[in-house]
Amino acid sequence: MFSKERMSFDLKARTKEEVIDELIEMLYKDGKLKDKESFKRAVLKREDEFSTGIGMGIAIPHGKDSSVVEPCITFGISKNGIDFDSMDGKPAHIFFLISVPEDAADTHLHILSFISRKLMHEDVRQKLFNAKDFEDVINAFN
Amino acid sequence: MKILAVTSCPTGIAHTYMAAEALQIAAKELGVDIKVETRGSVGAENEITNEDIKGAHAVILAVDTKVDEERFRGLPIIKVSVKDAIKDPKGLIEKAMAMEKKEYVDKVFEAKKESKEKITGAYKHLMTGVSYMIPFVVAGGILIALSFMFGIKAFEQKGTLAAALMDIGGGGAFSLMVPILAGFIAFSIADRPGLVPGMVGGVLAGKLGAGFLGGIIAGFAAGYVVAWLKKVIKLPKTMEGLMPVLILPFLSTLIVGLGMIYIIGGPVAAINNAMANWLKNMSGGSAITLGIILGLMMAFDMGGPVNKAAYTFAVSTLAAGQPSMIMAAVMAAGMTPPLGVALATLIAKDKFTEEEREAGKAAFFLGISFITEGAIPFAAADPFRVIPSIMVGSAVTAALSMAFKCTLAVPHGGIFVLPIPNAVGGLFLYTIAIIIGTLVTGFMIAVLKPKR
Numbered sequence: 001m002f003s004k005e006r007m008s009f010d011l012k013a014r015t016k017e018e019v020i021d022e023l024i025e026m027l028y029k030d031g032k033l034k035d036k037e038s039f040k041r042a043v044l045k046r047e048d049e050f051s052t053g054i055g056m057g058i059a060i061p062h063g064k065d066s067s068v069v070e071p072c073i074t075f076g077i078s079k080n081g082i083d084f085d086s087m088d089g090k091p092a093h094i095f096f097l098i099s100v101p102e103d104a105a106d107t108h109l110h111i112l113s114f115i116s117r118k119l120m121h122e123d124v125r126q127k128l129f130n131a132k133d134f135e136d137v138i139n140a141f142n
Numbered sequence: 143m144k145i146l147a148v149t150s151c152p153t154g155i156a157h158t159y160m161a162a163e164a165l166q167i168a169a170k171e172l173g174v175d176i177k178v179e180t181r182g183s184v185g186a187e188n189e190i191t192n193e194d195i196k197g198a199h200a201v202i203l204a205v206d207t208k209v210d211e212e213r214f215r216g217l218p219i220i221k222v223s224v225k226d227a228i229k230d231p232k233g234l235i236e237k238a239m240a241m242e243k244k245e246y247v248d249k250v251f252e253a254k255k256e257s258k259e260k261i262t263g264a265y266k267h268l269m270t271g272v273s274y275m276i277p278f279v280v281a282g283g284i285l286i287a288l289s290f291m292f293g294i295k296a297f298e299q300k301g302t303l304a305a306a307l308m309d310i311g312g313g314g315a316f317s318l319m320v321p322i323l324a325g326f327i328a329f330s331i332a333d334r335p336g337l338v339p340g341m342v343g344g345v346l347a348g349k350l351g352a353g354f355l356g357g358i359i360a361g362f363a364a365g366y367v368v369a370w371l372k373k374v375i376k377l378p379k380t381m382e383g384l385m386p387v388l389i390l391p392f393l394s395t396l397i398v399g400l401g402m403i404y405i406i407g408g409p410v411a412a413i414n415n416a417m418a419n420w421l422k423n424m425s426g427g428s429a430i431t432l433g434i435i436l437g438l439m440m441a442f443d444m445g446g447p448v449n450k451a452a453y454t455f456a457v458s459t460l461a462a463g464q465p466s467m468i469m470a471a472v473m474a475a476g477m478t479p480p481l482g483v484a485l486a487t488l489i490a491k492d493k494f495t496e497e498e499r500e501a502g503k504a505a506f507f508l509g510i511s512f513i514t515e516g517a518i519p520f521a522a523a524d525p526f527r528v529i530p531s532i533m534v535g536s537a538v539t540a541a542l543s544m545a546f547k548c549t550l551a552v553p554h555g556g557i558f559v560l561p562i563p564n565a566v567g568g569l570f571l572y573t574i575a576i577i578i579g580t581l582v583t584g585f586m587i588a589v590l591k592p593k594r
Contacts, residue, residue: 046153049206054228060156064183087229098155100183109155109184116156117163120228 001073001111004134005030011078011095019082020044020061023097027074032099035067039099053086057129058119062098071100071112075137077128094128115141144175145238146190146217147202148209151224154182161204161227168231174239181209196523197495200238202227216252218242250508254445254515264362265447271327271361272454276553278315278322279457283552283565285311286463290551290564312463319461320344320354324361331365332372335386339364339394343402350407353414354458359406364398421459421468429544433471437540437579440475441532445515449476457553465567470550471543473512474576475536477556480509480516481576482535482583483528490588498523509580512556524591531586539579546571 006026013019024040027033042063046052053059059082074097081091096119098112118124118141127140147165151157162178169176179190192213200218203209204227211219218241220234227234289297289307297308321344328340343360347353352360371393377385439452456472487494487502494502501519508516521528549567552559559565566572 049152050223050225052156054157054160054225060160062153062155064153064155087225100155104183106184109182112155113159113180113182113184116159120160120163120167 001071001115002075002134002138003030003072006032006072006074007134007137008076009132011076011082013078013082014080016047016082016084017044019076019078019084019095020097023061023074023076023095026076027072027097027099030074032069032072033067034069035065038067039063039065041065043097047085051085051087053084053092054119055086055088055090056125057081057090057093058096058125059084059086059092059094060096060098060116060119062096062100064100064102064104066102068099068101071098071104071109073098073112073115077131094125143199143239144177144194144197145169145200145202145235146194146198146214147176147178147227148181148190148205149178149224149227150181150205150207150209152206154184154207157206157224157228158182161224161231164228164231165202165204165235168235172232172235172239174235176235181205181207199497200241202234202238204234250504250513250515250518267327267330267362267365268358268454269450270330271323271325271358272450272457274326275319275323276457278319279460279553280555282311282315282319282463283460284559284562285315287465287551287559287562287565316461316463317348320348320357323354324357324364327358327361328364328368331362332368335368335372335390335394336365338391339367339398342395343398346399346402346407347410350402351411351414352402352407353411353418354461355414355417356402356406356410359410360398360402363401363406364394367397368394418462429467430541432468433475433540433542433544434537436468436472437475437537438533440472440514440540441479441517441536442529444479444518444521444532445513449514453553460551460553465549465551465564467544467547467549469553470548470566470572471540473550473554473556474543474548474572474579475540476514477509477512477576478535478539478579478583479514479521479532480505481580482509482532483517483520483587484509485580485584486531486587486591489584490591493588493591493594495594510557512554520587527590528587531590532583534586535579535581535583538582539575542575542578543572546575548572548575 011019011022013022020043024036028036033039042065043061046063052061076095078093081093084092086092124140131137131140149158149161158180159182162180165178166176177190177194178188180187195214198217201214203219203221204224206224220238285307289304292304296302296304299305321341324344325337325341328336340361343364344357347356347360368390371390375389436452439448442448452472456469459466459468484502484506487499505516517532546568548571551565560569
């Protein structure tokens with residue numbers, strides 16, 4: 001689900017849209033996305049329903065779109081934090097961009113649900129805040 | 143106490159599960175038992191079963207999609223957006239814990255209303271008629287009983303209060319019984335135009351000695367005759383106004399009236415007399431057998447068609463204006479099911495949940511009020527143990543009441559009519575009969591119920 005190629009520990013973006021673009025760019029460069037615009041529309045459409053900034057410094061923008069090659073997560077940390085219209089009004093630091101193709105297999109969806117559940121745990125979040133590299137992120141979930 | 147929750151979000155990828163986890167974490171911190179069903183993109187997981195619903199205190203629906211709420215009926219429901227469950231899971235659970243479970247009595251009346259809505263056809267028409275008739279029987283029965291207070295033959299003295307009471311109860315209220323029954327059966331079938339031929343048919347049934355049975359036939363005949371006339375008579379628009387005021391009442395009453403006098407009256411009066419004689423001369427064994435059958439019927443479906451059939455039959459035996467053994471047996475048998483379950487919750491405390499024990503208290507009050515439906519929630523939760531238990535208890539009670547030759551002059555009222563002098567014949571033994579049936583049901587349930 002995760003890949004070194006799709007991780008950034010120093011996101012440059014300042015705004016919600018910029019950070020989504022930046023994450024999508026990583027995903028696209030890694031060859032997991034065929035159409036950036038189409039997927040972005042799916043993500044923003046989801047954000048319109050209500051922000052995926054779940055508070056506690058975390059945001060999980062996600063989209064289900066036919067342009068996605070395989071289910072995966074693009075991870076990013078922003079040192080300064082980005083206003084993501086989060087539920088608690090605080091800026092988000094940790095971003096999980098979840099991309100799922102229209103016909104995702106259940107195994108992948110199960111992994112995503114597992115990760116989503118993990119994010120609710122304080123200790124997991126703490127480890128993610130302090131993550132410096134790929135290994136740290138993976139370890140946070142174990 | 144257990145809380146149930148369902149989480150669901152539109153994409154079903156992340157929030158569904160985060161909300162579920164958040165609720166589980168919060169529940170753990172609060173020491174609350176929780177089961178969370180997730181309805182995400184992989185479908186429903188950790189699905190809530192009927193068993194779960196039975197033992198639950200409240201339901202939290204953290205959903206932004208449509209979910210089936212019907213299955214949680216009877217439980218208090220908190221409905222919020224999925225994000226609220228992520229934001230403040232603790233608050234939600236605390237709120238759910240504070241929710242009052244729907245009152246037991248409300249549940250009983252809901253079940254009553256529901257079964258009423260479900261019934262259709264001839265049975266519904268009959269029940270409409272019976273329900274309009276019952277208050278007449280109650281009022282008349284109590285007034286007659288009051289007259290008996292002055293002595294069983296006191297009303298024969300003209301000008302006395304006893305005679306006046308008998309006139310009001312017997313001559314007034316009771317004489318309207320069959321016409322009201324027939325009228326409202328027809329009303330149920332054919333609406334307002336049914337009332338006239340129905341009531342007239344009912345009066346004729348009384349005059350011809352066809353009684354209760356004749357009234358039922360008159361009511362149905364009147365209703366269907368009116369419905370048929372409405373269909374076959376086609377008038378020009380300008381004369382349509384004549385239908386409800388002239389044509390329908392006249393023609394339908396003519397047809398029903400002639401039918402009652404020349405066709406139905408005679409044979410039904412004969413049946414009626416035969417039945418009255420049989421009831422009057424019924425003794426020993428056959429009386430007890432009838433009591434057992436009526437008792438089983440009263441408890442079998444607790445207010446359903448079988449129960450109502452026994453009850454209606456019993457009310458018909460009051461029509462003569464004399465206290466009836468059958469009415470006594472039927473009321474007693476209708477009281478013991480809720481009383482019995484109430485007793486079971488007392489003697490087998492450890493076999494019932496705290497909520498069931500609370501519900502037992504409510505069942506007690508429904509029982510003493512002769513609301514047999516009071517046992518329904520218990521029976522629904524465990525039909526194969528509860529229903530046989532209440533049937534046996536009711537059969538015992540009804541058989542005893544018959545054996546003791548107890549009588550009842552009113553069709554309803556539970557223990558509240560017992561203090562009215564002469565409403566019950568054989569009050570002490572009648573009370574014993576009810577108590578024994580209650581004990582039988584209570585102990586049977588207590589023994590049959592498995593340990594929790």
